[in-house]
Amino acid sequence: MNRIEMNELSVIVIEPSVTQSHIVERYLHNLGVRTIDMLKNGASALEEMRRTPPDLVISALYLSDMTGTDLVHSMRKESQLADIAFILISSETCFRYLDPIKQAGAVAIIPKPFSQDDLQIALQATLDFIDSPDITLENLEPESLQVLLVDDSDMARKHARRVLEAMGVEQIAEARDGEEGAYQVREHYFDLVITDYNMPRMDGQELAHFIRNSSDQPSLPVIMLTSESNEHRLAMAREAGVSAITGKPFEPNTLKRLLEEVLREA
Template sequence: MNRLELGDLSVILVEPSLTQRHIIDGYLSGLGISKIETFESGEAALGAMRRTPPDLVISTLYLPDMTGTDLVTTMRNEPLLVDTAYILISSETRFRFLDPIRQAGAIAILPKPFSEDDLKIALKSTVDYIETPEIHLDNIDTESLRILVVDDSQMARNHIRRLLEAMGMEQITEAENGSEGAQQVNDHYFDLVITDYNMPEMNGQEFIDYIRNNSLQPTIPILMITSESNQSRLAAVQQSGVSAICDKPFEPIILKRYLEKTLADENN
């Protein structure tokens, strides 16, 4: 079977600004994408998605009838659209507005203004999300690795699981928050923990502190994948002994590099 190409993508674009619609539509067309439907409102776009789910939805944050957060949250709560790829394009920079989008599993968040090359990178990540590429980790016995993935976003866990499975990992356990993750660490042995930062009940910082100070596996390597941008919080996480921190959203090749470094350091 031939691999999905950029030109094969079907896209719904939700943007109330005519000028911005023309710019984004022009970039998409320039990258060879011809199956593009444009809408000014979230409800109109949702109606079209429900009739024919697209491969990708691109929207701005502020729509006339809802926010991009409302749009993607609605998508994630509908079985037909739960796994549909989503990209946000926005001039918004405040964490409290962008983090819910990241937590909902956005493929990318592009700032305004952005270039066609920026969009191309995001679209390639979309293709990787839809058709997870086969990825090989160098000098690592992936089949024997036992991995714990801790994230309150089901879509984020699904995406990480698919990537890990594409790397040949089969023994993957999931937890919805740090509290559940701590229980898993108490009950089972793991070779690697992958965790988010912002989670209910017990956040990533508290979870890492628990592993390092209270568990029977205090030296287990921990990779944090997070949208957290507060540098003081991230510095505290580093001091807690996290092995690496990876930004969310991320590209598959980035996860591969972090895993190779983290696991290689553990074996040296």
């Protein structure tokens, strides 16, 4: 399959600010994007997506009729729109506002003010996301790997599963929190665990500690995909036995590299 190019992207932009919409549209044109629909609210964007699904949706957080969070969650609930790449552009920094968007599998979150280079990086991540079926694991047999996905967000698990399946991974079990993940590790053999940090009942750090100290698979590689930004907590997760950590949203190529590294070491 030929890789999609920047000038082939179809993009819907939802931005209520006239000034900001002009900036985004100009940057997109400068980067070679030619098919751009500029809209001002979430309802019209959803209507347009249903008529002609784009490759990418770029949205502000605060819209006149809903939030960017409402928009991406609505998209993820509709089969026709569920796999469309989503980028948020926002000056919001509060974890509780941004985390639901990260959990929904956003390709990127671009903070305001932003540059054309920032947008270019996000668009490159979008191309990688769209072309993830072309991302193959080197010197591994992905169809034989047994992977456990642990995350309390259904959308986050779905996003990670999509990327893994695109890499050729076929045997994927799921758990909704660390306690359920620990049960599955007790009952089944796995080659790899991919877990979130913040979860009810048992978090990702506690799950890693259980695997290293109380399971029959103490050398089981554990990759943490998380929106947690507290460096002290992340350091504690590493000490508990997490093999590698990357943030949400994550790029398919980043997950590919981590899988190759931790499985090679294992």
